[in-house]
Amino acid sequence: FQRLEQLNAIGVALSRETDIGRLLEAILVAAKSITNADGGTLYRVTDERTLKFEIMRNDTLGIALGGTTAAAIPYAPIALYDEAGVPVTTMVAAYAVHHDTPVNIVDAYCAEGFDFSGTRSFDATTGYRSRSFLTVPMKDHEGAIIGVLQLLNAKDRTTGVVGAFSDADLHLGESLASQAAIALTNRLLINRLESLFGSFIGLIDAAIDDKWPYTSGDGGRVP
Numbered sequence: 001f002q003r004l005e006q007l008n009a010i011g012v013a014l015s016r017e018t019d020i021g022r023l024l025e026a027i028l029v030a031a032k033s034i035t036n037a038d039g040g041t042l043y044r045v046t047d048e049r050t051l052k053f054e055i056m057r058n059d060t061l062g063i064a065l066g067g068t069t070a071a072a073i074p075y076a077p078i079a080l081y082d083e084a085g086v087p088v089t090t091m092v093a094a095y096a097v098h099h100d101t102p103v104n105i106v107d108a109y110c111a112e113g114f115d116f117s118g119t120r121s122f123d124a125t126t127g128y129r130s131r132s133f134l135t136v137p138m139k140d141h142e143g144a145i146i147g148v149l150q151l152l153n154a155k156d157r158t159t160g161v162v163g164a165f166s167d168a169d170l171h172l173g174e175s176l177a178s179q180a181a182i183a184l185t186n187r188l189l190i191n192r193l194e195s196l197f198g199s200f201i202g203l204i205d206a207a208i209d210d211k212w213p214y215t216s217g218d219g220g221r222v223p
Helices: 002-016 020-035 092-099 117-126 167-211
Strands: 037-045 050-058 063-066 103-105 133-139 145-155
Touching (some): 020 037, 020 050, 050 145, 092 145, 133 167
Antiparallel strands (some): 133 145
16 A cells, blocks of 8 residues: 555656656656665667667666766667567567567576576676566557666565565556656657747747848847
């Protein structure tokens, strides 16, 4: 019940955020909190048909990249299609997009059908042990997938031991991803409308200046 109340509070907070960077960060931080995950990544689907790293967090390693940190994420986007146009399904985040389904992995080192070589390389470099993954697609109000929310290493709230994400975590993750996608879509739409309105005002200014050259420039100064 407390987690459901937390989910409702998160939804209200997301709807009030106006900055895209802070909104994306709030989504991931909220997801980590509600599932007690040690780390996570938020991807956005690009026009180039890739998944771009937007936010990365890992509490154990002290990693905070993207969002309000202004620290760039040094990883190339994940391709959703190969050079022949075939969907890439070996990467778990891409798989979630193509199959429109969440993926709950108990242990990445034992998972079959997915390429976790990048994860193993990361662990070998940092000394970390990536174990459980919960990957959830983010869909907007029209059903289009606009991003992916991926959580890492679910921790027991009492002992801190890393284990699998529960079914409750999965359902809460889906609910949060849905709320987050709608909040993000609304904010992007508002930003585009504001840009369109600014362009419209600029067009009117130019038309007025052309018609009345004696007051040229007033159209730009008055707004």
